[in-house]
Amino acid sequence: MPDIRSLDYDVVVIGAGGAGLRAAIEASAQNAKVALVCKSLLGKAHTVMAEGGAAAALGNVMGEDNWRVHFRDTMRGGKMHNNWRMAQIHAQEAPDRINELEAWGALFDRTPDGRINQRPFGGHTYSRLAHVGDRTGLEMIRVLQDKGVHSGIDVHMECTIVRLFVAGGKIAGALGYFRETGRFVLFKTGAIVLATGGIGKAWQITSNSWEYTGDGHALAYEAGAELIDMEFVQFHPTGMVWPPSVRGILVTEGVRGEGGVLKNSAGERFMFRYMPDMFKGDFAETEAESDAWVQGERKKNRRPPELLTRDVVAKAITKEIAEGRGSPHGGVFLDIASKQTPEFIKKKLPSMYHQFKELAHVDITKDAMEIGPTTHYVMGGVKVDAETQESTVPGLYAAGEVGGGMHGANRLGGNSLSDLLVFGRRAGQHAAATRGAPGGASIPDAEVERAMREALEPFERDGENPFAVQSALQAVMQRNAGIIRDKAGLETALSELEALKGRARTVGITGSREYNPGWHTAIDLRSLLVVSEATARAALERTESRGGHTRSDYPDSDERQAREQIVIKKEGDRMAVRRETQPALPADVLKLIKEGT
């Protein structure tokens, strides 16, 4: 083998956000030799930006809460499309995972009697989100980071994985390169945990950073694993809209959880008009009732309609704007200044206060924010076993956003941070358990050499700028596979993506291999093209509207498709699409969801 570093591990975890760190900590606790590989510096992963909190039925604020209610909220929020067993495991194990973080040093905000405080959030019946002001993700990642560095894990920072290898039907390793030097590294291992997050960089208006190019989804797809639910993309209702350079940056749902209300240009609280049948009776019907709830009278009053699930709120905002009732810069108004005192706002939402003051010159304790939907999260991902998080490729696991099924057609806010912990731990545990099993075949040198050659091809060409192709791809997805879709638009997206594949094959790079963002972008493009095509194909196949997937040509939900999954798999050079019906819900589970007991 030519000039390449080769490293042996029991478990290689790709991605160092909450799920990756939790998986690595668990695998290490099982005495596995673990590598944690991340595209950025440690502690900079997307988890750091999570603001509102982690959902767990601790019942510290409202004693009525328990895992059954959390499970029911998750299934109803996911529009009954979720892998019910994952949703159940998640609701049952989340409280232990949160308490465990406290044992590792987390400093959550407190209740008056000294327990972990919990805040209300969209779609959750009770106050359920353990939080630290509006920087919960930062707290979680620091705690996990410090636990991780004392666990004997090898961390490989600023290292991008470009290919997974399967030999003898099992995972055998991964090829990556270090950004600093541009040199390749071969990880030999029988167990890989993907924890690479999402795909939001495929759209123009997004809350996601450069890292979110769907690498894990694409690596798994290329290795022969199945992807599910790729049509379900969450557009978060509240992203910044002005000034243009900050468009898409997240405004936490915590603003609404702490009493913020949505208004159109006529000053109307329009959410009262958008109550879906499924949630009728669960939410306040007057402003007075809603205000009383915000002020703490939560037994007698129901939640404000601003706390409906994200899919519902995002679509309502889109409709208000389309019908001419938007704000000057094409959003709607989010107002907390008229509902809470400046002291309260600065205490509960310090980073939102800071963000608007610095980036938009808006004081949110005095004025309303202008907000609009922004690409935020993909519910779809690698198809995994609910108990072990193993994909359809033996030895390949997926946890967190890159895994599919848990959130169904729409994720509830706060369920991601707890998902990372619950399924990160499970993936790490089961990946470590493969240790000592009879090894797969070794990786043929020719495959490694081919993967390296393909990664370096852009240097050989005097071709198009990769940033131009990336930005063209984002425009295609924003225009044709955004919050509202139809057949013609999705077909256009697919044909334009086909053309972009051709352009991506001809991009050229100048400069050296050392920390060269042009090269990094050329490599990320390969992943972006796979996930964009998967999203467009799945969206075309699902002929109904459900959760995060809305078709203007099929505006209603079709109950026959509720439990049908769109499965994507690589067959030869073709992306194959098929439907698969999920197992029926057991009668007791169905009763729990329908009747609440």
Added chain:
Amino acid sequence: MTEQRRLRLFRGTRNGGELKDYTVAAGEGMVVLDAVHLVQAEQAPDLAVRWNCKAGKCGSCSAEINGKPRLMCMTRMSDYPADETITVMPMKAFPVIRDLVTDVSWNYKVNARIPAFQPRAPDFPDGTWRMFQYEVERPQEFRKCIECFLCQDVCHVLRAHDKHEEFMGPAMLVRAAVYEMHPLDEADRSDHLRHEGGIGYCNITKCCTEVCPESITITDNAIIPLKERVADQNYDPLQWLWRKLTRQ
């Protein structure tokens, strides 16, 4: 509304480099990181810059903008007069990898050596503790740290005197302060802070506090109390006598 703005960026490696001039069309509300990205997308695809969140939450895009250590994503172009050239340099206290990207791995090594969190036994049989808001607020201030390392960059002990081997720097003192002031923690880090951490090198010039984008009161709330702790443990004659007696 766009206007032509002049940027001067460092291009080079740890072996040296040069300042290069670029002109970009800056739109309303644009921050310095946006302008650097425009250069990268349109004029120099190999321009190296580190960034993630673009919202002041991850601390990746630290640099020196017209001589001041700042986050590029939180510095608006309109903070500078339209005719002023905006010069962006990599952080000086760390070795350059390429262009605006520096090698900050030293911080991670220093952090790994800080003695780990050690909680007291749980207060209740279910393994939980009780802590009150007034108790957690002090360490919560330090947990706001986004590890941008701007305080390390501005600290003269590291920046001018290159004492990376002997002094852990303000960012890592803040990191130690989280656990030292954590209501549940029982570990004693004063020996570590005094010897390996070199806390005595800090002479309280408060430059770190000034540059902190999270407004953490680094010197007053983290470093000075840690210095007092170290002094109490090592220089208080009564404590010295007590230790002497109890050891025998």
